[in-house]
Amino acid sequence: MLSSILLPIIASTLAAAHIVISYPGWRGNNLITNETFPYGMQWMYPCGGHPTTTNRTYWPTQGGAVAFQPGWFQGHQTAFLYINLGFGTDGPGGGPPNMSFPMVAPFQLLGPTKNPYPGTVCLPQVPLPVNTTVQAGDLATIQVVELAAHGASLFSCVDIEFAEPGDPRIPEVNETNCFNSTELGFAEIYTITTKAVGESANSTSGALSSFWRRNGPSLWSWAGYLPVIAGSAWLLQ
Numbered sequence: 001m002l003s004s005i006l007l008p009i010i011a012s013t014l015a016a017a018h019i020v021i022s023y024p025g026w027r028g029n030n031l032i033t034n035e036t037f038p039y040g041m042q043w044m045y046p047c048g049g050h051p052t053t054t055n056r057t058y059w060p061t062q063g064g065a066v067a068f069q070p071g072w073f074q075g076h077q078t079a080f081l082y083i084n085l086g087f088g089t090d091g092p093g094g095g096p097p098n099m100s101f102p103m104v105a106p107f108q109l110l111g112p113t114k115n116p117y118p119g120t121v122c123l124p125q126v127p128l129p130v131n132t133t134v135q136a137g138d139l140a141t142i143q144v145v146e147l148a149a150h151g152a153s154l155f156s157c158v159d160i161e162f163a164e165p166g167d168p169r170i171p172e173v174n175e176t177n178c179f180n181s182t183e184l185g186f187a188e189i190y191t192i193t194t195k196a197v198g199e200s201a202n203s204t205s206g207a208l209s210s211f212w213r214r215n216g217p218s219l220w221s222w223a224g225y226l227p228v229i230a231g232s233a234w235l236l237q
């Protein structure tokens with residue numbers, strides 16, 4: 001059993017750079033680790049532990065700015081970022097039925113250090129998801145996902161109501177709330193196909209079978225222990 005003293009230390013070791021949505025706002029502080037969220041609130045799908053809010057912020061019907069501070073908490077120098085939209089209030093807890101509408105292509109964030117760092121990212125014109133249109137007065141939720149280096153994701157959301165561009169209720173976008181900090185970098189994400197769908201896989205399986213012939217069953221027993229070793233090293237790091 002882990003002692004109650006060890007638990008918070010392990011939780012903070014596992015924490016990756018958490019996100020604060022600085023524009024157009026967020027559901028609320030979810031940089032919290034407590035008994036309800038022993039791994040940290042922000043890991044909870046879909047919105048980092050916060051239920052749908054009623055204090056919605058106004059956002060343009062033709063898309064607008066999204067700004068966030070990605071460097072809260074230590075853990076990871078790089079991360080993949082996703083910005084999605086969920087429509088309406090017909091889903092669980094009066095939120096969207098799903099958050100399955102990407103607004104931008106995912107991109108990689110390059111941080112200056114694996115320690116917590118300051119810095120803001122702002123995308124000044126995040127469009128609506130492809131092939132979607134909205135009316136002023138429609139309700140939606142913007143979700144920012146930060147995919148950490150180990151594959152788990154951090155979630156933050158802001159509930160919005162759409163308004164015509166120029167509506168004075170839309171919070172102003174300016175150089176104090178929409179800028180990119182110089183200490184943060186970005187990279188594009190792309191994939192290289194190594195085996196197309198339907199392509200014969202026999203060159204790979206040939207290589208594998210000769211690999212097994214060479215290394216035999218001893219490799220199997222070694223592989224069996226690997227997750228245990230890797231798991232504890234990860235916890236102790």
Ligand SMILES: *[C@@H]1O[C@H](CO)[C@@H](O)[C@H](O)[C@H]1NC(C)=O
Nearest residue numbers: 025026027028029055056057
């Ligand atoms: C809504 O209210 C919560 C709780 O007071 C606050 O933390 C959050 O920032 C507010 N969100 C917006 C978009 O005003």
Ligand SMILES: *[C@@H]1O[C@H](CO)[C@@H](O)[C@H](O)[C@H]1NC(C)=O
Nearest residue numbers: 032033034035036037041049
């Ligand atoms: C943990 O924090 C969340 C968010 O503030 C809160 O809703 C929850 O009640 C807290 N749990 C405990 C056990 O304090």
Ligand SMILES: *[C@@H]1O[C@H](CO)[C@@H](O)[C@H](O)[C@H]1NC(C)=O
Nearest residue numbers: 086087088096097098099100
């Ligand atoms: C996601 O939600 C939209 C409504 O916003 C709905 O039309 C769509 O069918 C949902 N997709 C899935 C896979 O449930």
Ligand SMILES: *[C@@H]1O[C@H](CO)[C@@H](O)[C@H](O)[C@H]1NC(C)=O
Nearest residue numbers: 100101102103129130131132
């Ligand atoms: C958008 O609509 C076009 C035309 O109907 C269609 O070809 C395309 O696949 C759609 N894109 C998405 C992401 O739904």
Ligand SMILES: *[C@@H]1O[C@H](CO)[C@@H](O)[C@H](O)[C@H]1NC(C)=O
Nearest residue numbers: 170171172173174175176177
């Ligand atoms: C920028 O806009 C925000 C509202 O979104 C406002 O509070 C702030 O005063 C503005 N800053 C400047 C320099 O105009």
Ligand SMILES: *[C@@H]1O[C@H](CO)[C@@H](O)[C@H](O)[C@H]1NC(C)=O
Nearest residue numbers: 121122123124178179180186
């Ligand atoms: C911040 O950088 C991103 C990625 O290069 C870019 O799309 C965006 O326009 C920049 N934001 C500002 C306010 O210049």
Ligand SMILES: *[C@@H]1O[C@H](CO)[C@@H](O)[C@H](O)[C@H]1NC(C)=O
Nearest residue numbers: 199200201202203204205206
């Ligand atoms: C790979 O498999 C395909 C069909 O299964 C066969 O036609 C082809 O000759 C095989 N190639 C090699 C290098 O074995």
